Amino acid sequence: MINNSGKVAVIFGVRNEESIAYNIAVKLHQSGCKIALSYVEDTRDEVIYLLEKLGLDTQLAMQVDVRDETQISSFLNAVYKTHGPIDYILHGVAYANTRVLCSNFIGSTEPIPAYIDIPFEDLMDSFNISAYSLLRIARVAENLLQTNASILTLTYNAANRVIPQYGGMAINKAALENIMLYLASYFRNKQVRVNAISAGLVMTTSSGGINGVRKMRKLGKYMAPLGNIDAGDVGDAALYYFSDxxxxxxxxxxxxxxxxxxxAVPVIDAE
Known part of the structure; x- marks a missing residue:
């Protein structure tokens, strides 16, 4: 059993109980970690409820727009002043509207652009939240981290392969992976490690509403040798990175x- 007693973890990206980030938060809590969660305006009540459900202090839950370095600084410094140097940071933040995804949400009839017509402004806002925010969080956290700290982000295989329902979000994930690599090199003198988990398709609130996702999930049953995953599988792997x-x-x-x-292709066993 991994023992994280006395360790301090900050988690960006919890939306609700279905979130991968929340499952990771639970695993960290069970391992003995002190945890702090960020939220956005429309997830505040859900995040506070989840902290209370775990019996955790809600004072270190804070509204943070990851596009705003001042808000990130206020959050991380509050954690530092209360618990001391930060051992673990999870970057689990991602956002794209339908114009970036080039795919509609179930039940929506909103016109969506072809991939070649993704609006620049929408893509840049999505990039700011989903990719550049890792660099921004790392910059703010640099002097607040424990020696041998661990930073982990969440990516997806669409960064390297074409998954039509992911559209411009794949650009963000490719950029995120590159930022992760350069941060891993940058933090060498502080012995801070930076890694990414590329998770399979998990039916979260966000992904579950996109057209075509259930067909992708069904395909995964035949494509992946070990079948589909759930958030718990990602949480288990994250605990490895959030440990010695x-x-x-x-x-x-x-x-x-x-x-x-x-x-390369699904394997369907003959019956």
């Missing part, structure tokens, strides 16, 4: 997708 077991692992993209990423 990974103290010499940095710049790694760790696939937790049942092996989906190794396959």
């Amino acid at each position: 077991l990974s103290k010499k692992v940095s710049g790694n993209i760790h696939f937790v997708d049942g092996g989906f990423n190794i396959m």
